Amino acid sequence: MNAIETTHLTRTFGSLVAVDDLTLAIPEGTVFGFLGPNGAGKTTTVRMLSALIAPTRGNAVVAGHRLGEDNDAIRQAVGILTETPGLYDRLSAWQNLLFFAEMYDLPAKRASTQVERYLRLLDLWDRRNDKVGGFSKGMRQKLAIARALLHEPKVTFLDEPTSGLDPEAARVVRDFIKELRAEGRTIFLTTHNLPEADELCDLIGVFRSQLLRLGTPAQLRAGLFGAGTQVRVVGDAARWIEAARALPFVQGVTAEGGTLSISLAHPDEQNPELVRALVEAGAHIRAVEPTSHSLEEVYLELVENTRQAAAVSH
């Protein structure tokens, strides 16, 4: 079952099309990474899906509730970490969370239990009575994440959860998201941090007003750059180009120093025959590994392609 389904979801502000015809399905229990440059319409999408603003066109079903028909049920079923933590600085951590627990209709006893649970989980229990105004950025972010999860939402939107955090605090937040993933929660993660998306997400959507590409990190890499194998050999790799090219399934070969980069449709199945052919040709193989492209390369390629396409159409 899908936690989020959108069909032709569109939102305009005057002549500006912030979100254009977004059709998307995110299965339950998925950590979905929503990647895009600043101003791409990511926050507008999150606001629509959390029933904060209405779409201009199209529709969406979030946690089983239809947007526009059952908005209160959607708000009850989702948790949201906004771009800035948005905490009440003059209130304590406990007061902040208790207020939101009550706003999410948790009964008094359960509200206290949940507040305590998340304060402990995020290592803030000892600071529960301190005013939030005195908290570090990392502590504030953790508290805001706790606030988003207090009512155990079916879908959690996390907008740039590690933005502006020092590496240690960012690691704590990422580990916590991994724990949430292990619990099978559905998380809609908006981030600019591509290694983070690569590390955390099961499914990724690259977005720039429109959905440019959707897939697992591996699918995105393969879809854009193709699959392949890198073979590191002793000596100059260029000597073995012809031996590799002679194989019918090899789609392309390049050599650089001691490394052969070979494009293959199905590396897992074709690697044994490739290695055998190279060894028979006399190559001394040091290592065989899959060709890796970072998600950053994928993202930059996609966004750049869109930019060029837009420039051509104008």
Next chain:
Amino acid sequence: MHKVVVILRKEFSEIVQQRILLFSILLPPLLFVVIPLFFLQLGGNGSRASTLKVPSLQGLTVNEYRQGLVGTEFSNIYILLSMIVPSIIAAYSIIGEKTNRTLEPLLATPVRRWQLLAGKILAALLPAVLVTWISGGLFIVELAILTDANVVSHVATPGWLILFLAGTPLLGLIAVAVMTAISSRVNDTRTAQQLSVWAVVPIIGIVLGELSGQFELTALVAVITSLILVPLAALLTWGAAQLFQRETILTRWK
């Protein structure tokens, strides 16, 4: 209704943590209770009293008239107070949420618009009405103790009492509604408060009209005034509610 109470509790918790805000709420009523003490003790020759013809003070001796004039001037300030105090609280409450960016997480909860607005309005209105009534009550006690026997009944007339008890909550509501509208356009509490001062001007006009003898605040005038305030407050609150929609707050508020 439970969520209105939750919001109210949160708002009060925040108010008591803000010394400047508390000071701004409590200082004006305190001053308006203390300052008349000096004026009533000063005495005077009654020359000013003889030049002004405040209708409600007719029939008093010259000394009583002088005391009554001080009393009437200050009694009207309590009507104004009901607009000043809620404006101060509402400015901190709404603009505070904006500048701290706490509105979006709050709007993301399943709170109804009327619950949020009611919580915000009551958080500004209840303390304002309370301090207005308490300080006004203290002022009347003060008059009863410090002035000649006839004076209190000429100051705390039925007209004034009706406006003081029924009109002040309505004026407070109008002030909060106006402040909500202003808060949607500005990001600074001081600017909002400066702009909201204009809402008090019509009331100052009425006060000056009475003191200059243009009309008398009879019970009938007070009832009519209060009845006019009811639809005006309702209309302005409706306007504020229109500005307090999730979509409007997130996409149009500056």
